[in-house]
Amino acid sequence: MRKLIKDILITTIPGLEDVAAEDIQGILKYGKCLLSPYGLRGRVLIRDVKEFDLSKILNVKSIERVIFLLGTTRVGKDKNSLRNIYEYCKEIAFEEFVTPHTRIGVVSQREGEHEYTSLDIAKVVGQAVIDRIIEVYGIRPPVDLEYPDITIYAEVIGDVFIIGIDRTGPKPLHDREYRRFLHPSSLRPTIAYSLVKLSGAKNGELILDPMCGGGTILIEAALQLPRAKLYGMDINPNFVKGAFMNVKAAGVSDRVILKVGDARNLDREFHGFEFDRIITDPPYGIRMRPRGLKRLYERFLQSSLNILKDDGTLTLITIQSKLTLRLAKKLGYEVLHKRTIYQGGLYSHIIVLRKP
Ligand SMILES: C[S@@+](CC[C@H](N)C(=O)[O-])C[C@H]1O[C@@H](n2cnc3c(N)ncnc32)[C@H](O)[C@@H]1O
Structure with a gap:
């Protein structure tokens, strides 16, 4: 051979x-x-x-x-x-x-x-x-x-x-062993891993995924950065339970803290915190009313400003790039990076914003 x-x-x-x-x-x-x-x-x-x-x-x-x-x-x-x-x-x-x-x-x-x-x-x-x-x-x-x-x-x-x-072996490499709970809109772990890389996150930093679903981004971040400390939150308690199962299976439960909460009020949910990075995969709005989606993005981006360190970054993957960029501009974020990827029959956008 x-x-x-x-x-x-x-x-x-x-x-x-x-x-x-x-x-x-x-x-x-x-x-x-x-x-x-x-x-x-x-x-x-x-x-x-x-x-x-x-x-x-x-x-x-x-x-x-x-x-x-x-x-x-x-x-x-x-x-x-x-x-x-x-x-x-x-x-x-x-x-x-x-x-x-x-x-x-x-x-x-x-x-x-x-x-x-x-x-x-x-x-x-x-x-x-x-x-x-x-x-x-x-x-x-x-x-x-x-x-x-x-x-x-x-x-x-x-x-x-x-x-x-x-020579991959029996399963494609995105099929990670830690996936005990499968979130209905779970992010492919290869993408979650790449989001963390593109966010510029470093070891020892404090990182938040405020709409964490089954915890894919948190786990990929914890595995990539063995000294990072991670917080995860979701509005749905069942998803937080599922994320906990996955985090445990990945062996990173000592560095990942999870809670139920609302990403529209991050200043209240994480009062007094100063995160280096927020990395998340918010709902794309396929099953939401347009007004509800706009409010979610608006309040999430706004309340993130109160819990991010100066120069901290917010990284997200979404199909709602126009809405995100419009809101980011209005709130004074600097756009550090933007790219389009193709996943599950959809073009999605990865956007990295810096707090002004
Ligand atoms: C696309 S999914 C995230 C999937 C996750 N990345 C994974 O791999 O499992 C979006 C998540 O945002 C959560 N969500 C929606 N609105 C929210 C809110 N206001 N606050 C917190 N979480 C919210 C949903 O419950 C859902 O789990």
């Missing part, structure tokens, strides 16, 4: 490629990260990897899958393209890492408009691997989609076909 692997493809959230690349570059001796290779958002390519410790890569909190890249080519939209995919894959020296007894699994993804499905891609790729091994060894390797020894990863995004070996 070593002979074939020069490049590693990492998947992450579209819009957070630079966060993932910075984390990976920090642990690599060799290799250079290329953001959005072949024009693909949510992908980072590590080029010319010579020496690396896979377990260290798998520990990076901003990434979702780790693929040892075997090849890429352009493909069309029509059904005939499946034949091209088959022929392309059949030329790959799978015998370097598949023996006639290796149990093979294929996972596939597809984005864009095509006359074929992701299942069609998986079928032709699997067939190409099997035919190649039969040709080389004269024996058909077993297929095991549930417990494979090796997982072949194939995807078509637009007109790009990618083939590799998925």
Whole structure:
């Protein structure tokens, strides 16, 4: 396998490629990260990897899958393209890492408009691997989609076909072990981790998530910053209970304090506090009346000013960027950072504000 692997493809959230690349570059001796290779958002390519410790890569909190890249080519939209995919894959020296007894699994993804499905891609790729091994060894390797020894990863995004070996393990890396309680609008932990990074939070700081839901941001912050002290609050007592379960499962309950309360009155809820950072994922307003949502954002942003240190920052992820930026301007916040990410079929905005 070593002979074939020069490049590693990492998947992450579209819009957070630079966060993932910075984390990976920090642990690599060799290799250079290329953001959005072949024009693909949510992908980072590590080029010319010579020496690396896979377990260290798998520990990076901003990434979702780790693929040892075997090849890429352009493909069309029509059904005939499946034949091209088959022929392309059949030329790959799978015998370097598949023996006639290796149990093979294929996972596939597809984005864009095509006359074929992701299942069609998986079928032709699997067939190409099997035919190649039969040709080389004269024996058909077993297929095991549930417990494979090796997982072949194939995807078509637009007109790009990618083939590799998925070394992520049984679950994508955003699937964190501490998730005992699943909040109905829980934030993906990779995004929560990145929010904390983009907020500029440092070790030893005092951090608040006043609309914490199941506690994802608090936990990712506590794991990232082992000397930070964290406070979390939610208006719904059941969510606070759920957050407590998650915080406990993550082993950070000694540094995270949770309470039930209202983010519209932060000056009353946290009277006398001076937080370095507020990092939060407020409701997007899908199930709220527009006036209620506007009032929530307005009072949250206003009352945050009374509990933030001078120069403290407020970081939030929302689809309500216009409303947030308008209110921030009115209240005198300085906009330090703004970016758009794509998650769950929605474009969301990460905004970092500094208290004036
Ligand atoms: C998008 S969810 C947060 C999800 C969380 N980031 C997670 O990963 O589980 C927004 C949360 O804000 C809470 N919320 C809504 N209005 C609030 C208010 N006035 N004060 C405090 N929390 C509020 C909701 O109960 C909900 O749990």
